[in-house]
Amino acid sequence: MRIDQAIASELRDSRGTPTIEVTLRSGDLSVRASVPSGKSTGAKEAHEKRDQDGKGVNDAIRGLRESIFPRLEGERFAFPNDIDHLLLSVDGTPDKSHLGANAMLAVSVAGTKLAAALSGLPLWKFIGTHSGATPALPRLYMNVLNGGAHAQFHSPFQEYIIVAGGSETLAHSYEAAVRAFWKLGDVVKREVGDVPLGDEGGYAPMCDTLDLPFKMIREVIDGQGDLALAIDAAASEIFLDGFYTFGKESYDRNELLALYQGLVQKFNLVSIEDPFAEDDVQGFQEITRLLGKDILIVGDDLTATNPNIVSAMTDTRAANAMIVKPNQIGTLLEVYRAAGIAKNAGWELIASHRSGETEDSFIADLAVGLGCYGVKAGAPTQKERVAKYDRLIEIEKEFLY
Numbered sequence: 001m002r003i004d005q006a007i008a009s010e011l012r013d014s015r016g017t018p019t020i021e022v023t024l025r026s027g028d029l030s031v032r033a034s035v036p037s038g039k040s041t042g043a044k045e046a047h048e049k050r051d052q053d054g055k056g057v058n059d060a061i062r063g064l065r066e067s068i069f070p071r072l073e074g075e076r077f078a079f080p081n082d083i084d085h086l087l088l089s090v091d092g093t094p095d096k097s098h099l100g101a102n103a104m105l106a107v108s109v110a111g112t113k114l115a116a117a118l119s120g121l122p123l124w125k126f127i128g129t130h131s132g133a134t135p136a137l138p139r140l141y142m143n144v145l146n147g148g149a150h151a152q153f154h155s156p157f158q159e160y161i162i163v164a165g166g167s168e169t170l171a172h173s174y175e176a177a178v179r180a181f182w183k184l185g186d187v188v189k190r191e192v193g194d195v196p197l198g199d200e201g202g203y204a205p206m207c208d209t210l211d212l213p214f215k216m217i218r219e220v221i222d223g224q225g226d227l228a229l230a231i232d233a234a235a236s237e238i239f240l241d242g243f244y245t246f247g248k249e250s251y252d253r254n255e256l257l258a259l260y261q262g263l264v265q266k267f268n269l270v271s272i273e274d275p276f277a278e279d280d281v282q283g284f285q286e287i288t289r290l291l292g293k294d295i296l297i298v299g300d301d302l303t304a305t306n307p308n309i310v311s312a313m314t315d316t317r318a319a320n321a322m323i324v325k326p327n328q329i330g331t332l333l334e335v336y337r338a339a340g341i342a343k344n345a346g347w348e349l350i351a352s353h354r355s356g357e358t359e360d361s362f363i364a365d366l367a368v369g370l371g372c373y374g375v376k377a378g379a380p381t382q383k384e385r386v387a388k389y390d391r392l393i394e395i396e397k398e399f400l401y
């Protein structure tokens with residue numbers, strides 16, 4: 001593939017924060033990729049480059065224009081991996097602090113989109129072929145109640161998720177999940193009153209008991225065969241000096257473990273993401289031993305889509321599933337490596353958006369291409385989230401027919 005032109009520009013994410021968009025052109029063909037941004041970011045994530053004000057992306061864009069684009073324009077690349085190798089060698093740091101993982105990822109994703117478009121394959125199929133994975137349609141992980149860092153800690157856990165799919169078509173599961181989400185709006189209004197929406201578009205009620213969010217969701221999904229319940233505890237955000245604190249309650253590792261065990265039994269949870277803090281590997285190991293036969297224990301901050309860390313965490317059996325977030329690491333080459341290591345260890349994958357999103361639907365293709373068990377894309381109240389679901393429904397038609 002020959003790249004004729006590379007352009008980087010600024011656009012705003014779903015929080016109104018600047019982010020980066022890269023356009024690559026080859027002949028008449030042009031593709032665009034933009035990158036999301038997290039709020040409850042893990043300490044092991046690659047560096048997101050921001051200007052001195054902590055917001056702008058002018059420095060990151062300048063870095064691409066000065067150090068990367070002159071090496072792309074007018075050049076030919078056999079595979080998108082070659083672009084990733086170039087990005088990694090120019091950056092030259094272990095944490096991507098020179099170019100910034102955000103700047104690198106925009107180029108990496110645009111390179112893959114361009115290669116896929118030139119090959120004539122749908123993007124998900126190209127990703128499957130190129131990463132060595134077997135494509136499959138994922139379950140939908142729709143975050144319907146936002147708590148934690150995404151909603152001023154109005155509810156104890158960061159995300160209460162309706163899991164849809166597994167037995168029906170994606171289109172059908174999506175419809176069922178959206179209807180349950182609307183119904184949940186009525187239940188929340190009845191129990192708590194009018195509430196704002198959180199960063200990922202779900203309701204953000206002030207819940208003063210641990211059980212209330214679970215009860216409200218169970219009320220709208222019970223009897224709906226295709227719908228289940230999961231959480232992202234994002235426990236790194238509530239961990240301080242050996243204790244996990246929600247509202248007025250503090251728990252040590254053993255107490256939190258017992259709490260999860262009770263919640264799983266009472267509310268029939270099918271997966272728990274980041275149940276313990278990113279450095280509390282012992283907590284992860286214990287919950288995986290205790291509950292991992294029945295439910296998914298999902299690493300997010302724990303694994304940070306980093307091949308070296310994933311390798312260490314699979315060796316120590318710290319979980320049985322992990323989140324795939326490309327902007328945690330910065331190149332798709334490394335995303336495929338991390339995903340491959342996890343899959344080889346028998347782990348499930350859940351591809352994920354970030355709380356600050358754009359309308360780029362890339363993670364939909366990534367989820368299918370890598371054969372992920374699930375895909376997290378938020379609530380259907382923001383176009384940035386709906387764009388992912390729309391693309392998944394489109395992919396399902398390409399996949400099945």
Ligand code: PGA
Binds near residue numbers: 040
């Ligand atoms: P973030 O949260 O995008 O704000 O980091 C998402 C998550 O923890 O899964």
Ligand code: ZN
Binds near residue numbers: 232234273274300323
């Ligand atoms: Zn998470």
